[in-house]
Amino acid sequence: MWINFDQLLDLPNVTVVNYQKIAQTIFLKLALLNETIECPNCHQTLDRINQTEYNLVRDLSILGNPVYLEVPRRPPNPPDIGGARGVKSAKSISAKD
Numbered sequence: 001m002w003i004n005f006d007q008l009l010d011l012p013n014v015t016v017v018n019y020q021k022i023a024q025t026i027f028l029k030l031a032l033l034n035e036t037i038e039c040p041n042c043h044q045t046l047d048r049i050n051q052t053e054y055n056l057v058r059d060l061s062i063l064g065n066p067v068y069l070e071v072p073r074r075p076p077n078p079p080d081i082g083g084a085r086g087v088k089s090a091k092s093i094s095a096k097d
Helices: 005-009 090-096
Strands: 014-022 025-032 053-062 065-073
Touching (some): 005 014, 025 053
Parallel strands (some): 025 065
Antiparallel strands (some): 014 025, 053 065
């Protein structure tokens, strides 16, 4: 049986890039289709992504099998505020001294 996981999940700007079935559990690895993200702090649109982290999330069952989604998370790193966690660069600290 063929299942189109993209249509089944119906998530905007997301596609399923890989899936595995391990002991009656289905794991779906997702990828984001959008090339840019918006920083939740400064609301700048960013086109440079430094890293992608994955969170494992339990979803509804498919055909009676438990489903886990590997959901990508792209931490924003705006150049002028020193990153999402507010870490200042050595250059900005020395400029103030």
